[in-house]
Amino acid sequence: MPATALAPLYLVVGDEELLIDRAVAELVALARGEDPQVDVHDLLPAQVTAGSLSEVLSPSLFGERRVVVLRSAQDLTKDPAAAVTGILTTPVDDVTLVLVHAGGNKGKALLQAAASAGAKRVNCPKPTKNQEKLAFVKGEFDRAGRAVTRDGAQAILDARGTDLREIAAACAQLSADAEGTINAETVARYYTGRAEASGFTVADHAVEGKLGDALETLRWSLAIGTAPVLINSALASAIRGLAVVSQPQRGLGDAELAKRARVPPWKLRTLRQQARGWTPAGITRALELVAETDAQVKGAGADPSYALERAVSGIVTARRDPAAV
Template sequence: MATRKTSSDDLLGPVTLAVGQEDLLLDRAVREVVAAARAADADTDVRDLTSDQLQPGSLAELTSPSLFAERKVLIVRNAQDLSADSVKDVKGYLDAPVEDITLVLLHAGGAKGKGLLDAARKAGAREVACPKTTKPAERLTFVRQEFRALGRSATPEACQALVDSIGSDLRELASAVTQLTADVDGTIDEAVVGRYYTGRAEASSFNVADRAVEGRAAEALEALRWSLSTGVAPVLITSALAQGVRAIGKLSSARGGGRPADLARELGMPPWKIDRVRQQMRGWTPDGVAQALRAVAEADAGVKGGGDDPEYALEKAVVAVARAARSRRLS
């Protein structure tokens, strides 16, 4: 859930300030206030406005007393984009808020619109932090908090597996936690997550590996960047690269002319994979396989803490594997 930065827990206080760029947390901050208001008054009037909809002078009209004395929640999204005149109106309102009206300001944070941000804080607004999650550790913490908020227990391995499989989208992570808690009784472990979700990350990482061992460097790099942007763990990608290169090495050293079923038994691969690897190995040489395995090993060490930039280590490995895949044509 969104993290409160102030000590105030009054959801129906005059002003709530949600600061950050994580859409899920911003929406939750709004929903919490609206739910509290409607619990207090089922007829609460909710107005959800974008910054361009709050024109100069309109705030006074929106906060004017109602004939029916109903509770109101006014939501202003992207408050950092308000015009100077509208900011002036909001600042004036902060000095004298109206009873039974809760103003919710959604602000991206940062330098733009900082004057309004400072004014809301000075006025004692209840503040909710909604930062964008950019690090795997932050997403892991989010998943743990989601399970805890739903009153369920999940092992550390299960939480990590879920982050590795789903990626960086908090909405998808939250949805996955909700589904698991609804479908599974007892403690949620890694095996449960594997049954539901692990294949997604594997498919993404093996897509990178397939493009690389086929010598398609540009497509492999594109797939790599997409995988990383969706939160696929770098170790899954190095593992897929290693498996792809090893499969080519195994098949190239096997006895030629064998049927896929016979080779599958000999090499421990399913028959369908024998056919795929045969297509992928056309440009490979034994030296190319050795070079690619060294490159993948270096990348694996880099993503496990041996280097400063895991993404660069992966990109370097992908290019090296793709180049090795064309070693027969280049020789």
């Protein structure tokens, strides 16, 4: 990530949402360090047209600094993609354009055009190997000025599965609450004492149909400062896991099934028990609920806490009677 003057064009490439969000946030912070009044436009493909691009990228009469972030650039349709490509070769003074691209074959022409235009590239690959995930955990503690042992890092991965946001949240909480070097004993002690406040426990209660326990744990989790987006991420993870284990599994071993469910192998037994009583229609409705709630907790709704309570209640209802949600 650059530590000097902001460049006119950046290419943030990868498929890991957390790392992409951090890269974009660091670029915006750099811009605000140069000009606290910088105007930031963060656009999704559906918001991008030739007209909207012209508006946000045209030269300013008053010389205001702007950062324009185009998310999921690989999903731009033909005309907007062509408009962006045309802009790449004619940078506008006082405007920094940040293209976020998944890096695959889809929209590859735009990726290549940005590279040819001299874009500074920031890679955000998803950690897939265990060694890469351990390195991520160590990096999180390094950022916080804390030390973690290898067994401590592995214990966090075992407890938090594969969701990078959940792993990052666990590292942040341990950095703030635990003393000394973080090791496996520290992790075990921490989660034994606070399991009732985790987003995963909220999710477990919800998918098991325990409405009272789920709402009580949700309110406690919010009260101690757990981010709503992390709680909804845990709900989504639980429902996705149910969807995987409830499907026919001909020829699939537990390792492959766990990979598809994005959980450690030991979690499969719990998921199979939780899937009893769920119907395909109920799982589909629950997936719709967490998708709707994702937008609500990320700014589309006025009250993330209410949105989460509604999601938890809806998930419990979907388990009993999908048509009633």
